[in-house]
Amino acid sequence: MSDFNLSDGEFTDFSALSDEQWRQRLEPDSYQVLRHAATERPFSHEYTDAETEGVYVCRGCGTELFRSTEKFHSHCGWPSFFDPADSDAVIEKVDDSLGVRRTEVLCATCGGHLGHVFSGEGYETPTDLRYCINGLALELREK
Numbered sequence: 001m002s003d004f005n006l007s008d009g010e011f012t013d014f015s016a017l018s019d020e021q022w023r024q025r026l027e028p029d030s031y032q033v034l035r036h037a038a039t040e041r042p043f044s045h046e047y048t049d050a051e052t053e054g055v056y057v058c059r060g061c062g063t064e065l066f067r068s069t070e071k072f073h074s075h076c077g078w079p080s081f082f083d084p085a086d087s088d089a090v091i092e093k094v095d096d097s098l099g100v101r102r103t104e105v106l107c108a109t110c111g112g113h114l115g116h117v118f119s120g121e122g123y124e125t126p127t128d129l130r131y132c133i134n135g136l137a138l139e140l141r142e143k
């Protein structure tokens with residue numbers, strides 16, 4: 001899917017990258033999601049219903065964000081997780097952009113937009129949280 005190598009071994013200060021540098025690093029679709037908070041079409045990404053074991057890393061910076069063991073079938077059209085792999089890996093921010101209060105989820109390392117988190121929807125998961133994440137913001141590393 002991507003020939004972009006996240007683990008090129010060079011240290012990068014992701015917070016210092018310019019918009020143009022991000023544009024060059026990422027595929028166009030992932031760039032729009034991560035850097036401009038676009039939302040991919042529902043049910044469009046291969047990760048939506050994937051059950052492959054592994055970890056999902058940030059497509060922007062390679063940080064581990066979610067694990068397949070915290071992924072569940074929400075039927076909402078986007079990859080859904082009930083908990084981040086490490087709570088410090090993501091940051092959450094209030095987002096009123098659609099006139100409804102939502103909580104945006106961003107990568108703590110590179111600031112990339114990942115998706116939103118919703119609570120109290122009644123899913124039978126340990127947290128009753130749904131991290132609704134764009135597949136384009138993620139890269140699955142199989143176990």
Ligand SMILES: [Zn+2]
Nearest residue numbers: 058061107110
């Ligand atoms: Zn990142």
